[in-house]
Amino acid sequence: MKTIAIANQKGGCGKTTTAINVGAALAATGRRILLIDLDPQGHASFGLRASNLPTDKSIYYVLTDNSEKKRSLDSCIATVSRNFDIVPSTIQLSTLEQEFKGKEDAVSELRRVLSSSPFPYEYIIIDCPPSLGFLTFNALRAADQVIVPIDMSAFTLMGVGKLLGMLELIKAKIGHDPRLNGLATLFDIRTTYSQSVLKEVKAFFGSQMFQTVIRLNVALKRAVSEGVSIIDFDKTSNGAKDYTALCYETLRLDGVKDPKKPYASFLSVQVPAKRGNVLSRQEKIEKSIELDVKEVIFALESSAAKDIYVAGDFNDWQINDGSKLARGENGFWEKRMRLPHGRYRYKFVVDGEWTEDSKNQAREINAFGSFDSVMEIEPGLA
Numbered sequence: 001m002k003t004i005a006i007a008n009q010k011g012g013c014g015k016t017t018t019a020i021n022v023g024a025a026l027a028a029t030g031r032r033i034l035l036i037d038l039d040p041q042g043h044a045s046f047g048l049r050a051s052n053l054p055t056d057k058s059i060y061y062v063l064t065d066n067s068e069k070k071r072s073l074d075s076c077i078a079t080v081s082r083n084f085d086i087v088p089s090t091i092q093l094s095t096l097e098q099e100f101k102g103k104e105d106a107v108s109e110l111r112r113v114l115s116s117s118p119f120p121y122e123y124i125i126i127d128c129p130p131s132l133g134f135l136t137f138n139a140l141r142a143a144d145q146v147i148v149p150i151d152m153s154a155f156t157l158m159g160v161g162k163l164l165g166m167l168e169l170i171k172a173k174i175g176h177d178p179r180l181n182g183l184a185t186l187f188d189i190r191t192t193y194s195q196s197v198l199k200e201v202k203a204f205f206g207s208q209m210f211q212t213v214i215r216l217n218v219a220l221k222r223a224v225s226e227g228v229s230i231i232d233f234d235k236t237s238n239g240a241k242d243y244t245a246l247c248y249e250t251l252r253l254d255g256v257k258d259p260k261k262p263y264a265s266f267l268s269v270q271v272p273a274k275r276g277n278v279l280s281r282q283e284k285i286e287k288s289i290e291l292d293v294k295e296v297i298f299a300l301e302s303s304a305a306k307d308i309y310v311a312g313d314f315n316d317w318q319i320n321d322g323s324k325l326a327r328g329e330n331g332f333w334e335k336r337m338r339l340p341h342g343r344y345r346y347k348f349v350v351d352g353e354w355t356e357d358s359k360n361q362a363r364e365i366n367a368f369g370s371f372d373s374v375m376e377i378e379p380g381l382a
Contacts, residue, residue: 346372
């Protein structure tokens with residue numbers, strides 16, 4: 001799990017737009033993404049239609065020092081779209097600094113929450129407020145990487161020095177040194193002014209500057225008004241192309257050799273069955289039918305579920321003891337089946353509710369207008 005903070009004390013530079021859309025672009029690759037709205041203004045929550053959720057399920061209740069109000073992080077997570085979740089924010093978050101006044105190491109509270117237990121996310125994106133106060137300090141302390149959006153305006157670099165100073169302070173006092181990357185945003189390719197500012201910004205950040213440039217694009221604003229990411233709003237727009245490019249560049253910096261390749265993170269995987277002696281060629285031919293069967297693990301994580309079943313083409317969509325998943329430790333459920341090669345549609349049934357395999361990107365629409373997960377078992381030796 002990697003944590004990325006989107007920070008700049010300057011407003012209007014594209015922080016929230018970047019947090020929403022780089023998160024959505026990463027989610028589109030199959031990786032599970034959690035967006036934490038750490039801005040009391042709640043713009044990311046508004047931009048993803050999460051601002052109308054119950055007010056007691058926000059990041060404030062995760063971080064509060066009041067034991068009577070405090071909630072777990074997972075209880076405040078809302079689903080945005082496939083592989084993309086959010087912890088929303090409210091204006092109440094602005095009172096948090098006062099609650100922690102005088103408390104030792106209060107700036108590490110978010111980091112403690114994120115490191116207290118494992119979460120099923122490859123990336124956590126933090127949308128910071130337009131200031132360098134208590135909340136932003138918490139985000140920087142928790143972050144493995146800090147992305148600084150830089151718009152093409154006259155005052156664009158004025159506040160960056162203070163942000164860099166805060167990062168140096170964190171490094172000196174705590175020994176925490178997140179990777180820093182500048183990101184050019186709101187770039188108008190038609191004007192020489194934007195081009196001159198971009199040149200200045202690149203000179204300032206040097207090798208720490210993303211190669212990707214986010215162009216000025218009206219579709220980004222329209223997506224916000226619709227309450228969706230640019231990826232869901234218009235995949236063909238320049239905004240979607242730019243944030244997809246930023247997603248790929250981020251993955252390459254993280255060591256992913258082929259970022260465009262779909263991420264095979266789903267838990268329903270083919271596992272070779274254990275065999276004893278190695279068979280001769282003739283024995284393999286004679287037992288080809290048996291050897292064409294493979295063991296498959298259907299797995300799901302849910303600490304709150306009471307019963308989970310898997311149903312699909314392989315068992316005529318029957319829900320019975322034979323299709324029930326066994327509960328393991330830490331809310332991890334699994335069911336092992338031996339299946340012949342072929343293509344299978346399936347779903348999980350969690351406490352009576354049909355749901356897709358969130359870890360499997362392959363899916364197709366069914367006769368009821370919803371989606372089934374799809375799995376293909378290739379022929380070959382088990």
